[in-house]
Amino acid sequence: MLHYEFIVAQNPEEAGKLAADIFQEILLAKPRCVLGLATGSTPLPLYRELIAREKAGQLSFAQARSVNLDEYKGLGPDHPQSYRRFMQENLFDHISIDPVNTYVPDGLTRNSQAMCAEYEKKIETLGGVDIQLLGIGHDGHIGFNEPCDFFPAATHEVELEEITRQANQRFFDSIAEVPTAAYTMGIGTVMSARQILLMATGADKADILSRALLGPVTPQVPASILQFHPHVTVIADQAAASLIRR
Numbered sequence: 001m002l003h004y005e006f007i008v009a010q011n012p013e014e015a016g017k018l019a020a021d022i023f024q025e026i027l028l029a030k031p032r033c034v035l036g037l038a039t040g041s042t043p044l045p046l047y048r049e050l051i052a053r054e055k056a057g058q059l060s061f062a063q064a065r066s067v068n069l070d071e072y073k074g075l076g077p078d079h080p081q082s083y084r085r086f087m088q089e090n091l092f093d094h095i096s097i098d099p100v101n102t103y104v105p106d107g108l109t110r111n112s113q114a115m116c117a118e119y120e121k122k123i124e125t126l127g128g129v130d131i132q133l134l135g136i137g138h139d140g141h142i143g144f145n146e147p148c149d150f151f152p153a154a155t156h157e158v159e160l161e162e163i164t165r166q167a168n169q170r171f172f173d174s175i176a177e178v179p180t181a182a183y184t185m186g187i188g189t190v191m192s193a194r195q196i197l198l199m200a201t202g203a204d205k206a207d208i209l210s211r212a213l214l215g216p217v218t219p220q221v222p223a224s225i226l227q228f229h230p231h232v233t234v235i236a237d238q239a240a241a242s243l244i245r246r
């Protein structure tokens, strides 16, 4: 049984608007909020809507801070497929957030362990995440937390599953160019956010969404841990919600 809020939108655009309503509420109530952000195709309608609402004067990012979930290992801010670049192009360059207040794990670090530890520390220093936005991978990954035998607690380096590399190949020229490793917030990091907003759109997410929300809580389906978070909102379009019957 679902004990969290489950919202079904007609289509991805409406899902973006409904998600923007939640972000707007937080930005208005707490202008210096800490937004946990995600990459991928799913949040794009949300980001477009947030940009439009700021331009329309409905909300402001001027005081907000942001922390991103993950980054490819080996890709720098100028690489067209790095998540830092994705965030710049799809959100940060179009809103009033101060660039120094936007944090993405450093894909070019020479000391992975230290960078990951500092990222955790940074989130703590900011006062924790007010709302963490999540998409979901076809294997149930959140951020880049892939299925495994345990729930990784903190920000760490991870080997990417083949299914994930293949899904993300569409952004690269060839599969060989898709990085084999990444840095990601841990499941513990994600779970410590005060609120979580999981978005899923498209028929290809229907099966994994129902397994994550209705199946057993297991590290083999990392998103299933969200069943244990006290404040989760799920926004799915009709296609992704098609296997959820309540």
Ligand code: GLP
Pocket: 038, 039, 040, 041, 042, 043, 069, 070, 134, 135, 136, 137, 138, 142, 143, 144, 164, 168
């Ligand atoms: C990537 C990202 C995830 C994202 C997932 C789904 O692997 N690391 O954060 O949620 O893909 O992406 P999409 O929204 O494009 O389906």
